Amino acid sequence: MTHRTHTTHEFNRFADVRAALADPALVPELPATDGASAGGPAGASVAWLRATVARFSSGEPHRRRRALVEAELARLEPASLWRAVATGPRGEVRVRVVRALAEALGLPEPGAVAEAVTVVAGAYFGGTDAAADEAVARLVARLASASADEAALEAVANRIGLLVQACDATAALVESCAGAALAEAAGGDVPPARVLREDPPVRTMRRIAARATRVAGREIAEGDVVRLDLATAQRAHPVPLTFGAPPRVCPGRAHALALADGLLQRPLTAFARLHHQAATPLLLPNAWDYASAAALAARGFPAVGTTSLGVAAATGLPDGAAATVDATLALARSLGRGSFLFTVDAEGGFSDDVAEVAALAHELYDAGAAGINLEDGRADGTLAPVELHAAKIAAVKAAVPALFVNARTDTHWLGRQEDETAARLASYEQAGADGVFVPGLSDPDGIASLTAALLVPLNILYTPTGPTLAELAALGVRRVSLGSLLYRRALAAAVTAATAVRDGRPTDLTAPSYAEVQALAEP
Incomplete structure (x- = not known):
């Protein structure tokens, strides 16, 4: 009988x-078990x-088990995890990560769970270990009923798996971030x-071909190993x-990112x-x-943004x-008198000098702004070079770390390729953007593709003909802006009311x- 030798394919x-x-x-x-029983x-x-x-599953078992993990995670707010590790007891990073997750999931004796999970993590990706087997048995006894x-x-099992994967992966991310900060000039x-x-x-990642397939023009036989x-x-x-x-x-x-930020004591503003x-x-x-x-x-809106079109139109200037830098600063100083959170639409920073953009951001922050929106679209219908826009973002974050930078790309409004959108957003993330914004994107598949790749919250512009707020939430969108919609509706309402009175037509006035409007201005 002839035994086929499986080929290892490498892709980089x-x-x-x-x-x-x-x-x-x-x-x-599936990692080797050295003959251990499953x-x-x-x-x-x-x-x-x-x-x-x-x-380590595929097909229907993977879909079913992934749904279990997603259901667990859906109960956890990343911001709560940030607080848990940022303010919780000190200790070994892996233990702190698992303990925070165990507490958030409502597991009994989270400290004991964390200690057991760190033992399991050492053997999770291969080999056998009697201590790890005993730790799994203890976890099952603690988390499952006898019946x-x-x-x-x-x-x-999938709850334990969630904790195990968070254990080492988050610790490794924290170590990498800390090392990068030390190496930064x-x-x-x-x-x-x-x-x-x-x-x-x-x-690296390894995959096994469950059936014959083809990748990058290369034939891969069933059972072959693929190293990525x-x-x-x-x-x-x-x-x-x-x-x-x-x-x-x-x-x-x-x-994972929220846990890492909490462990690294990165600020998380309101x-x-x-x-x-x-x-x-x-x-x-x-x-x-x-x-x-x-x-x-x-x-009851917890925060408001500004609309650059509304600000420009109100002052008779083009958007x-x-x-409109002066009008934008004046509005920010006015809003700063209020007790609400607000973020400012600052177009592209009103300059291509990154130092000037950073200085503007500092002025907005000093006026009370919690965030700034910076776009890469230009008045002539082109996009700013990605390196320039990334440099603006980095300069703002360096000057005002607590200011939430929402980096906007106008690729969809300008009909650019989807790949360019993803690449630009990734560059803006790496420059330090806290969130990214893609106005003009309303296709559910396109939105889902971006949220799957992004590490920061995705902002979508609401359109009456697009997905609902609930549908956007299901797609992973974390912020939905109304843009200039309210300003345009207000203009329409004003004109409709005036013409109805002039023409003697009934209208809802x-x-x-x-007194109510006057009260809005009271401190």
């Missing part, structure tokens, strides 16, 4: 690695855990997105692959926290003067032409009273 080009990650025929390799919980072991978790059926035990912070590209905690060099692939492309690619994107990347709510995106209405902002805040 970005497009090839991404194609391999997306190929359903290439599945994760039997059920009566003899719960690391081998059983590997055989039962989403990480747990197969489905309940599968849920417990200015001794400053380094955006996690840049660290993930330049020094990824996961440098993520570190090399990322050096030639801005989009990081550390968290995988569809359909196997890590569902806990936002949580405005930033609004972008990390588990239930719904931040709906950001855009105002054009103090009264409109105050009225929106009075109706997007860098003509319901409006706030004089």
Whole structure:
């Protein structure tokens, strides 16, 4: 009988690695067990855990088990995890990570769970270890009832798997970020997105061909091994692959980044926290003067933005032409008198001098702004060079670290290729953007593709004919802006009311009273 020798294929080009990650025929390799049994919980072991978790599954078992993990993560707000590790007890990083997750999930004895998980993590990706097997058995006994059926035990296994993967992966990310900060010439912070590209905690991945397939023109036979060099692939492309690619994107990347930020004591402002709510995106209405902002805040909106079109039109100036810097600063100083959070639409920073943009951002922050929106679109219908816009973002974050920078790309409005959108957003993430904004994008598949790749919150412009707020939330969008919609509706309402009175037509003239509007200006 002839035994076929399986071939190992290596890929290190970005497009090839991404194609391999997306190929359903290439599945994760189940680590060797050295003959250890993968039997059920009566003899719960690391081998059983590997055989039962989403990480090493494919096909229907993977979809079912991934859904279990996603359901667990959906209960956790990243901002709460940030607070838990930033303010919680000190100690070894891996223990702090797992303890915070265990507490957030409501697990019994989170300290004991954390200690056991760190033991399991040492053997999770291969080999056998009696201590790790014992730790798995203790975890199952602690987290599963004595009468747990197969489905309940599968849920417990995937809960343990979630904790195990968070343990080492988050610790590695923290170590990489800390090392990058020490190596930085200015001794400053380094955006996690840049660290993930330049020094990824996961440098390679292995896949096994469950059936014959073809990647980058290369025939891959069933049983062949595919080795993916993520570190090399990322050096030639801005989009990081550390968290995988569809359909196997890590569902806990936002949580991992929040934990890392908390461990590194990175600030998370009140405005930033609004972008990390588990239930719904931040709906950001855009105002054009103090009264409109105050009225929106009075109706319960936790933050408001400004609309550059509204500011420009109100002063008789063109939008997007860098003509309204004085009006924008004046509005920010006016809004700063209020008790609400606000972010400012500053076009492209009103300058291509990065120092001037940083100085403007500092003035806005001093006026009370919690955030700034910087766009790469230009008045002549072109896009600013990606390097220039990234430099503006980096300069603003260096000058005002606490200011939330929302980096906008106008690729969709200008009909550019989808790949350019992803590449620009990745570059802006790596420059330090806290969020990214793609106005004009309303296609659900396009939105889902971006949220799967992004490490920071995605902002979408609401359109009446596009997805609803609930649908955008399901796609992973974390912020939804109304842009100039309210200003344009207000103009329409004013003209409609005036012409109706002039023409003797009935119209609804319901409006706030004089006293109510006057009260908006009261401190």
